[in-house]
Amino acid sequence: MAVATDPLLSVKDIVVDFKTRYGIARVLDHVTLDVNSGEILGIVGESGCGKSMTALSIMGLVPDPPGKVTSGSIKIGGMELVGMQLDSLRQIRGKDIGMIFQEPMTSLNPVFTVGEQIAESVRLHENASPKAAMDRAVEMLKAVDIPEAERRARAYPHQLSGGMRQRVMIAMALACRPKVLIADEPTTALDATVQAQIFDLLQDLQEETGTAIILITHDMGAIAELADAVAVMYAGRVVEKGTVDAVLSAPQHPYTKGLITCVPHLEPDPPVERHELMEIPGVVPALTELGKGCAFAPRCGEATEKCSVEEPQLLATGDKHLTACWVAQQERAQ
Amino acid sequence: MTDATPSTKSRASGALTVEDLKVHFGGSRTLFAKGAALVHAVDGVSFSVPAGKTFGVVGESGSGKTTTALAIMRLVPITHGRVILGDTAISDLEKEELRAARRRFQIIFQDPYSSLDPRKRAGAVVREPLDLMQIGKPAERDGMVAELFGQVGLRPEQRALFPHQFSGGQRQRIGLARALSTRPDLIVCDEPVSALDVAIQAQILNLMAKLQRELGLTYLFISHDLGVVQHICDQIAVMYLGQIVEQADRISLFTNPRHPYTKALLAAVPTVHGNKRDRRSRMRLKGDPPSPINLPPGCRFASRCPMAEARCREASPPLEDRGGGHRVSCFLV
Numbered sequence: 001m002a003v004a005t006d007p008l009l010s011v012k013d014i015v016v017d018f019k020t021r022y023g024i025a026r027v028l029d030h031v032t033l034d035v036n037s038g039e040i041l042g043i044v045g046e047s048g049c050g051k052s053m054t055a056l057s058i059m060g061l062v063p064d065p066p067g068k069v070t071s072g073s074i075k076i077g078g079m080e081l082v083g084m085q086l087d088s089l090r091q092i093r094g095k096d097i098g099m100i101f102q103e104p105m106t107s108l109n110p111v112f113t114v115g116e117q118i119a120e121s122v123r124l125h126e127n128a129s130p131k132a133a134m135d136r137a138v139e140m141l142k143a144v145d146i147p148e149a150e151r152r153a154r155a156y157p158h159q160l161s162g163g164m165r166q167r168v169m170i171a172m173a174l175a176c177r178p179k180v181l182i183a184d185e186p187t188t189a190l191d192a193t194v195q196a197q198i199f200d201l202l203q204d205l206q207e208e209t210g211t212a213i214i215l216i217t218h219d220m221g222a223i224a225e226l227a228d229a230v231a232v233m234y235a236g237r238v239v240e241k242g243t244v245d246a247v248l249s250a251p252q253h254p255y256t257k258g259l260i261t262c263v264p265h266l267e268p269d270p271p272v273e274r275h276e277l278m279e280i281p282g283v284v285p286a287l288t289e290l291g292k293g294c295a296f297a298p299r300c301g302e303a304t305e306k307c308s309v310e311e312p313q314l315l316a317t318g319d320k321h322l323t324a325c326w327v328a329q330q331e332r333a334q
Numbered sequence: 335m336t337d338a339t340p341s342t343k344s345r346a347s348g349a350l351t352v353e354d355l356k357v358h359f360g361g362s363r364t365l366f367a368k369g370a371a372l373v374h375a376v377d378g379v380s381f382s383v384p385a386g387k388t389f390g391v392v393g394e395s396g397s398g399k400t401t402t403a404l405a406i407m408r409l410v411p412i413t414h415g416r417v418i419l420g421d422t423a424i425s426d427l428e429k430e431e432l433r434a435a436r437r438r439f440q441i442i443f444q445d446p447y448s449s450l451d452p453r454k455r456a457g458a459v460v461r462e463p464l465d466l467m468q469i470g471k472p473a474e475r476d477g478m479v480a481e482l483f484g485q486v487g488l489r490p491e492q493r494a495l496f497p498h499q500f501s502g503g504q505r506q507r508i509g510l511a512r513a514l515s516t517r518p519d520l521i522v523c524d525e526p527v528s529a530l531d532v533a534i535q536a537q538i539l540n541l542m543a544k545l546q547r548e549l550g551l552t553y554l555f556i557s558h559d560l561g562v563v564q565h566i567c568d569q570i571a572v573m574y575l576g577q578i579v580e581q582a583d584r585i586s587l588f589t590n591p592r593h594p595y596t597k598a599l600l601a602a603v604p605t606v607h608g609n610k611r612d613r614r615s616r617m618r619l620k621g622d623p624p625s626p627i628n629l630p631p632g633c634r635f636a637s638r639c640p641m642a643e644a645r646c647r648e649a650s651p652p653l654e655d656r657g658g659g660h661r662v663s664c665f666l667v
């Protein structure tokens with residue numbers, strides 16, 4: 001297995017604030033993540049916890065205003081991206097980091113053929129002739145298993161099925177052979193059978209080209225089957241992270257435990273007797289109304305007095321396993 | 335022919351029976367310039383749901399799940415077939431009779447955001463069906479609404495708030511309270527928890543199960559989430575291109591799936607029990623489903639079926655009981 005080297009992508013203590021009507025919302029609060037080459041890092045959490053914003057901050061696409069990266073560092077191959085000039089950033093985007101956005105239709109242009117769009121992104125980053133760029137586009141469409149790639153390259157987005165559009169998105173993100181691919185919920189709105197095809201494609205890619213992938217999802221099953229490492233986010237913070245085996249088989253943060261147990265998982269051999277589902281009570285807090293303690297405290301069954309006054313830091317609670325929870329940390333200390 | 339179905343089924347009040355339901359869109363009356371593009375959205379669907387049980391419908395996007403639900407609700411025109419609730423053939427009712435019968439079947443939708451009128455207070459939303467169908471005396475209706483709020487886990491004073499002042503899960507509770515207000519026998523649920531976060535989803539699923547126990551409700555439950563379906567449904571039908579390809583009770587379907595599409599569907603779902611290594615060994619389908627406009631002859635799954643033979647492309651396999659009510663439509667099983 002890999003020896004310890006510098007991670008390919010290193011996100012350190014990123015803070016993103018948004019000005020809102022109700023005050024400042026700290027949308028990302030000291031988010032720290034590492035991605036090694038050839039690795040799939042999963043990011044999970046409920047809606048609004050900051051998954052997409054983490055991706056946008058890596059891409060340098062946090063909408064400013066109203067948002068702002070107020071501190072922290074993002075390095076790819078040792079190069080600092082925070083504060084970088086827009087021109088240089090544009091070069092990095094696409095060339096070093098590719099992204100598949102949550103809404104495929106909003107990121108495909110309806111008036112150009114999909115071949116033209118992929119070729120355009122090649123030409124933006126490489127000094128390729130129009131012909132060479134189009135050849136690359138067709139080659140990419142083949143690589144993502146689109147049948148009759150030459151013909152499909154001349155199709156407009158609306159002429160393709162949802163699954164094919166998502167493949168086009170992946171082809172476009174990969175056209176310049178980025179080192180890191182960020183896939184933000186790449187399969188929502190797709191059928192289970194088509195989702196499985198897309199996941200296979202991502203897995204092939206990672207195995208064959210060593211591309212590092214950040215897979216954003218709310219599906220713990222997808223994490224279990226695809227990712228090597230996972231970060232669980234809650235209210236703009238990473239509350240637990242580690243290898244998938246460690247986090248899924250022995251979750252330590254009460255929120256992670258809840259996320260795993262409140263979902264009815266598909267069983268190959270379901271029990272005849274049905275039980276009530278575990279619930280996480282309450283709802284995600286408004287980011288403008290967070291208290292000073294643990295953000296999960298109002299919903300946490302294990303909370304102690306300390307939890308609502310002091311915020312737990314993300315600390316080691318096991319081998320390659322970190323948890324931001326007082327109780328988990330105390331258990332580790334004993 | 336209200337009692338044409340075997341007597342065991344039709345007696346229980348609230349039981350839903352759907353017989354050879356077809357819903358075709360377009361065709362001769364089409365607005366499309368090119369004329370006869372007939373969409374076979376639902377194409378010969380039959381099933382029955384015992385009172386007090388939950389019947390699940392799963393299947394590929396565009397397979398006709400929502401259209402089936404809307405036809406049962408009499409919200410799209412039925413091209414062919416019958417829908418019977420208890421001892422009433424609701425597919426035969428018109429105008430006043432239909433309006434009066436509507437209190438017996440209600441629907442909740444996927445999107446709690448768009449299905450509520452933003453200008454109406456939550457209490458008014460829930461009260462509306464009571465006024466429309468003249469249930470209870472006007473003076474009693476406020477009390478009834480308060481009680482419904484309690485039943486779905488909302489506080490009575492929240493009646494005065496507007497939909498945007500509620501979270502997604504709370505809005506789905508309002509939808510449930512509204513559906514329950516007429517004391518229906520049947521609630522049709524079209525992806526009722528898909529738009530909700532998993533934590534909130536669990537709260538709503540538990541609430542639906544509790545209401546069913548307490549009120550004897552019958553649910554028709556449409557979802558693409560097989561884990562949810564396995565948890566909440568008693569019987570499950572798997573649809574593909576407008577038809578049921580397999581139907582069984584929840585234990586038989588999940589422990590012994592028989593149709594190649596069902597097998598592929600179950601194999602496609604990633605689960606927390608899985609891992610990177612064994613996902614590779616699973617069966618995969620290629621391609622997308624064909625369009626319901628130009629249906630190929632023979633088995634509708636043949637273009638994607640790993641087991642397809644020549645005869646599959648010539649004749650359609652009938653949906654037959656293979657024992658114990660496990661129905662499958664495939665020549666090879």
Ligand SMILES: Nc1ncnc2c1ncn2[C@@H]1O[C@H](COP(=O)(O)OP(=O)(O)OP(=O)(O)O)[C@@H](O)[C@H]1O
Pocket residue numbers: 018019020025027045046047048049050051052053054063066102218287
């Ligand atoms: N323009 C904005 N102004 C204020 N707050 C914003 C803005 N855009 C996003 N946010 C907030 O940032 C937080 C994180 O949003 P983000 O899109 O990263 O969530 P997510 O985890 O990707 O959720 P989902 O699962 O729904 O995609 C949310 O609480 C959201 O309300």
Ligand SMILES: Nc1ncnc2c1ncn2[C@@H]1O[C@H](COP(=O)(O)OP(=O)(O)OP(=O)(O)O)[C@@H](O)[C@H]1O
Pocket residue numbers: 359360373374375376393394395396397398399400401402558626
């Ligand atoms: N009003 C309509 N006019 C024409 N075609 C329609 C109409 N409503 C639905 N359809 C078509 O009927 C088929 C079945 O659609 P339906 O919405 O019932 O599918 P579904 O199984 O609910 O799919 P999903 O999982 O995406 O919700 C689809 O091909 C759809 O495009």
Ligand code: SF4
Pocket residue numbers: 253254255294295296297298300301302303304307312324325326327328
């Ligand atoms: S720190 Fe306290 S409130 Fe937060 S998750 Fe741990 S036990 Fe719960």
Ligand code: SF4
Pocket residue numbers: 593594595633634635636637639640641642643646651663664665666667
């Ligand atoms: S009838 Fe033939 S094509 Fe259809 S599901 Fe069975 S084996 Fe496959």
Ligand SMILES: [Mg+2]
Pocket residue numbers: 051052053102184
């Ligand atoms: Mg997002």
Ligand SMILES: [Mg+2]
Pocket residue numbers: 399400401
């Ligand atoms: Mg639908």
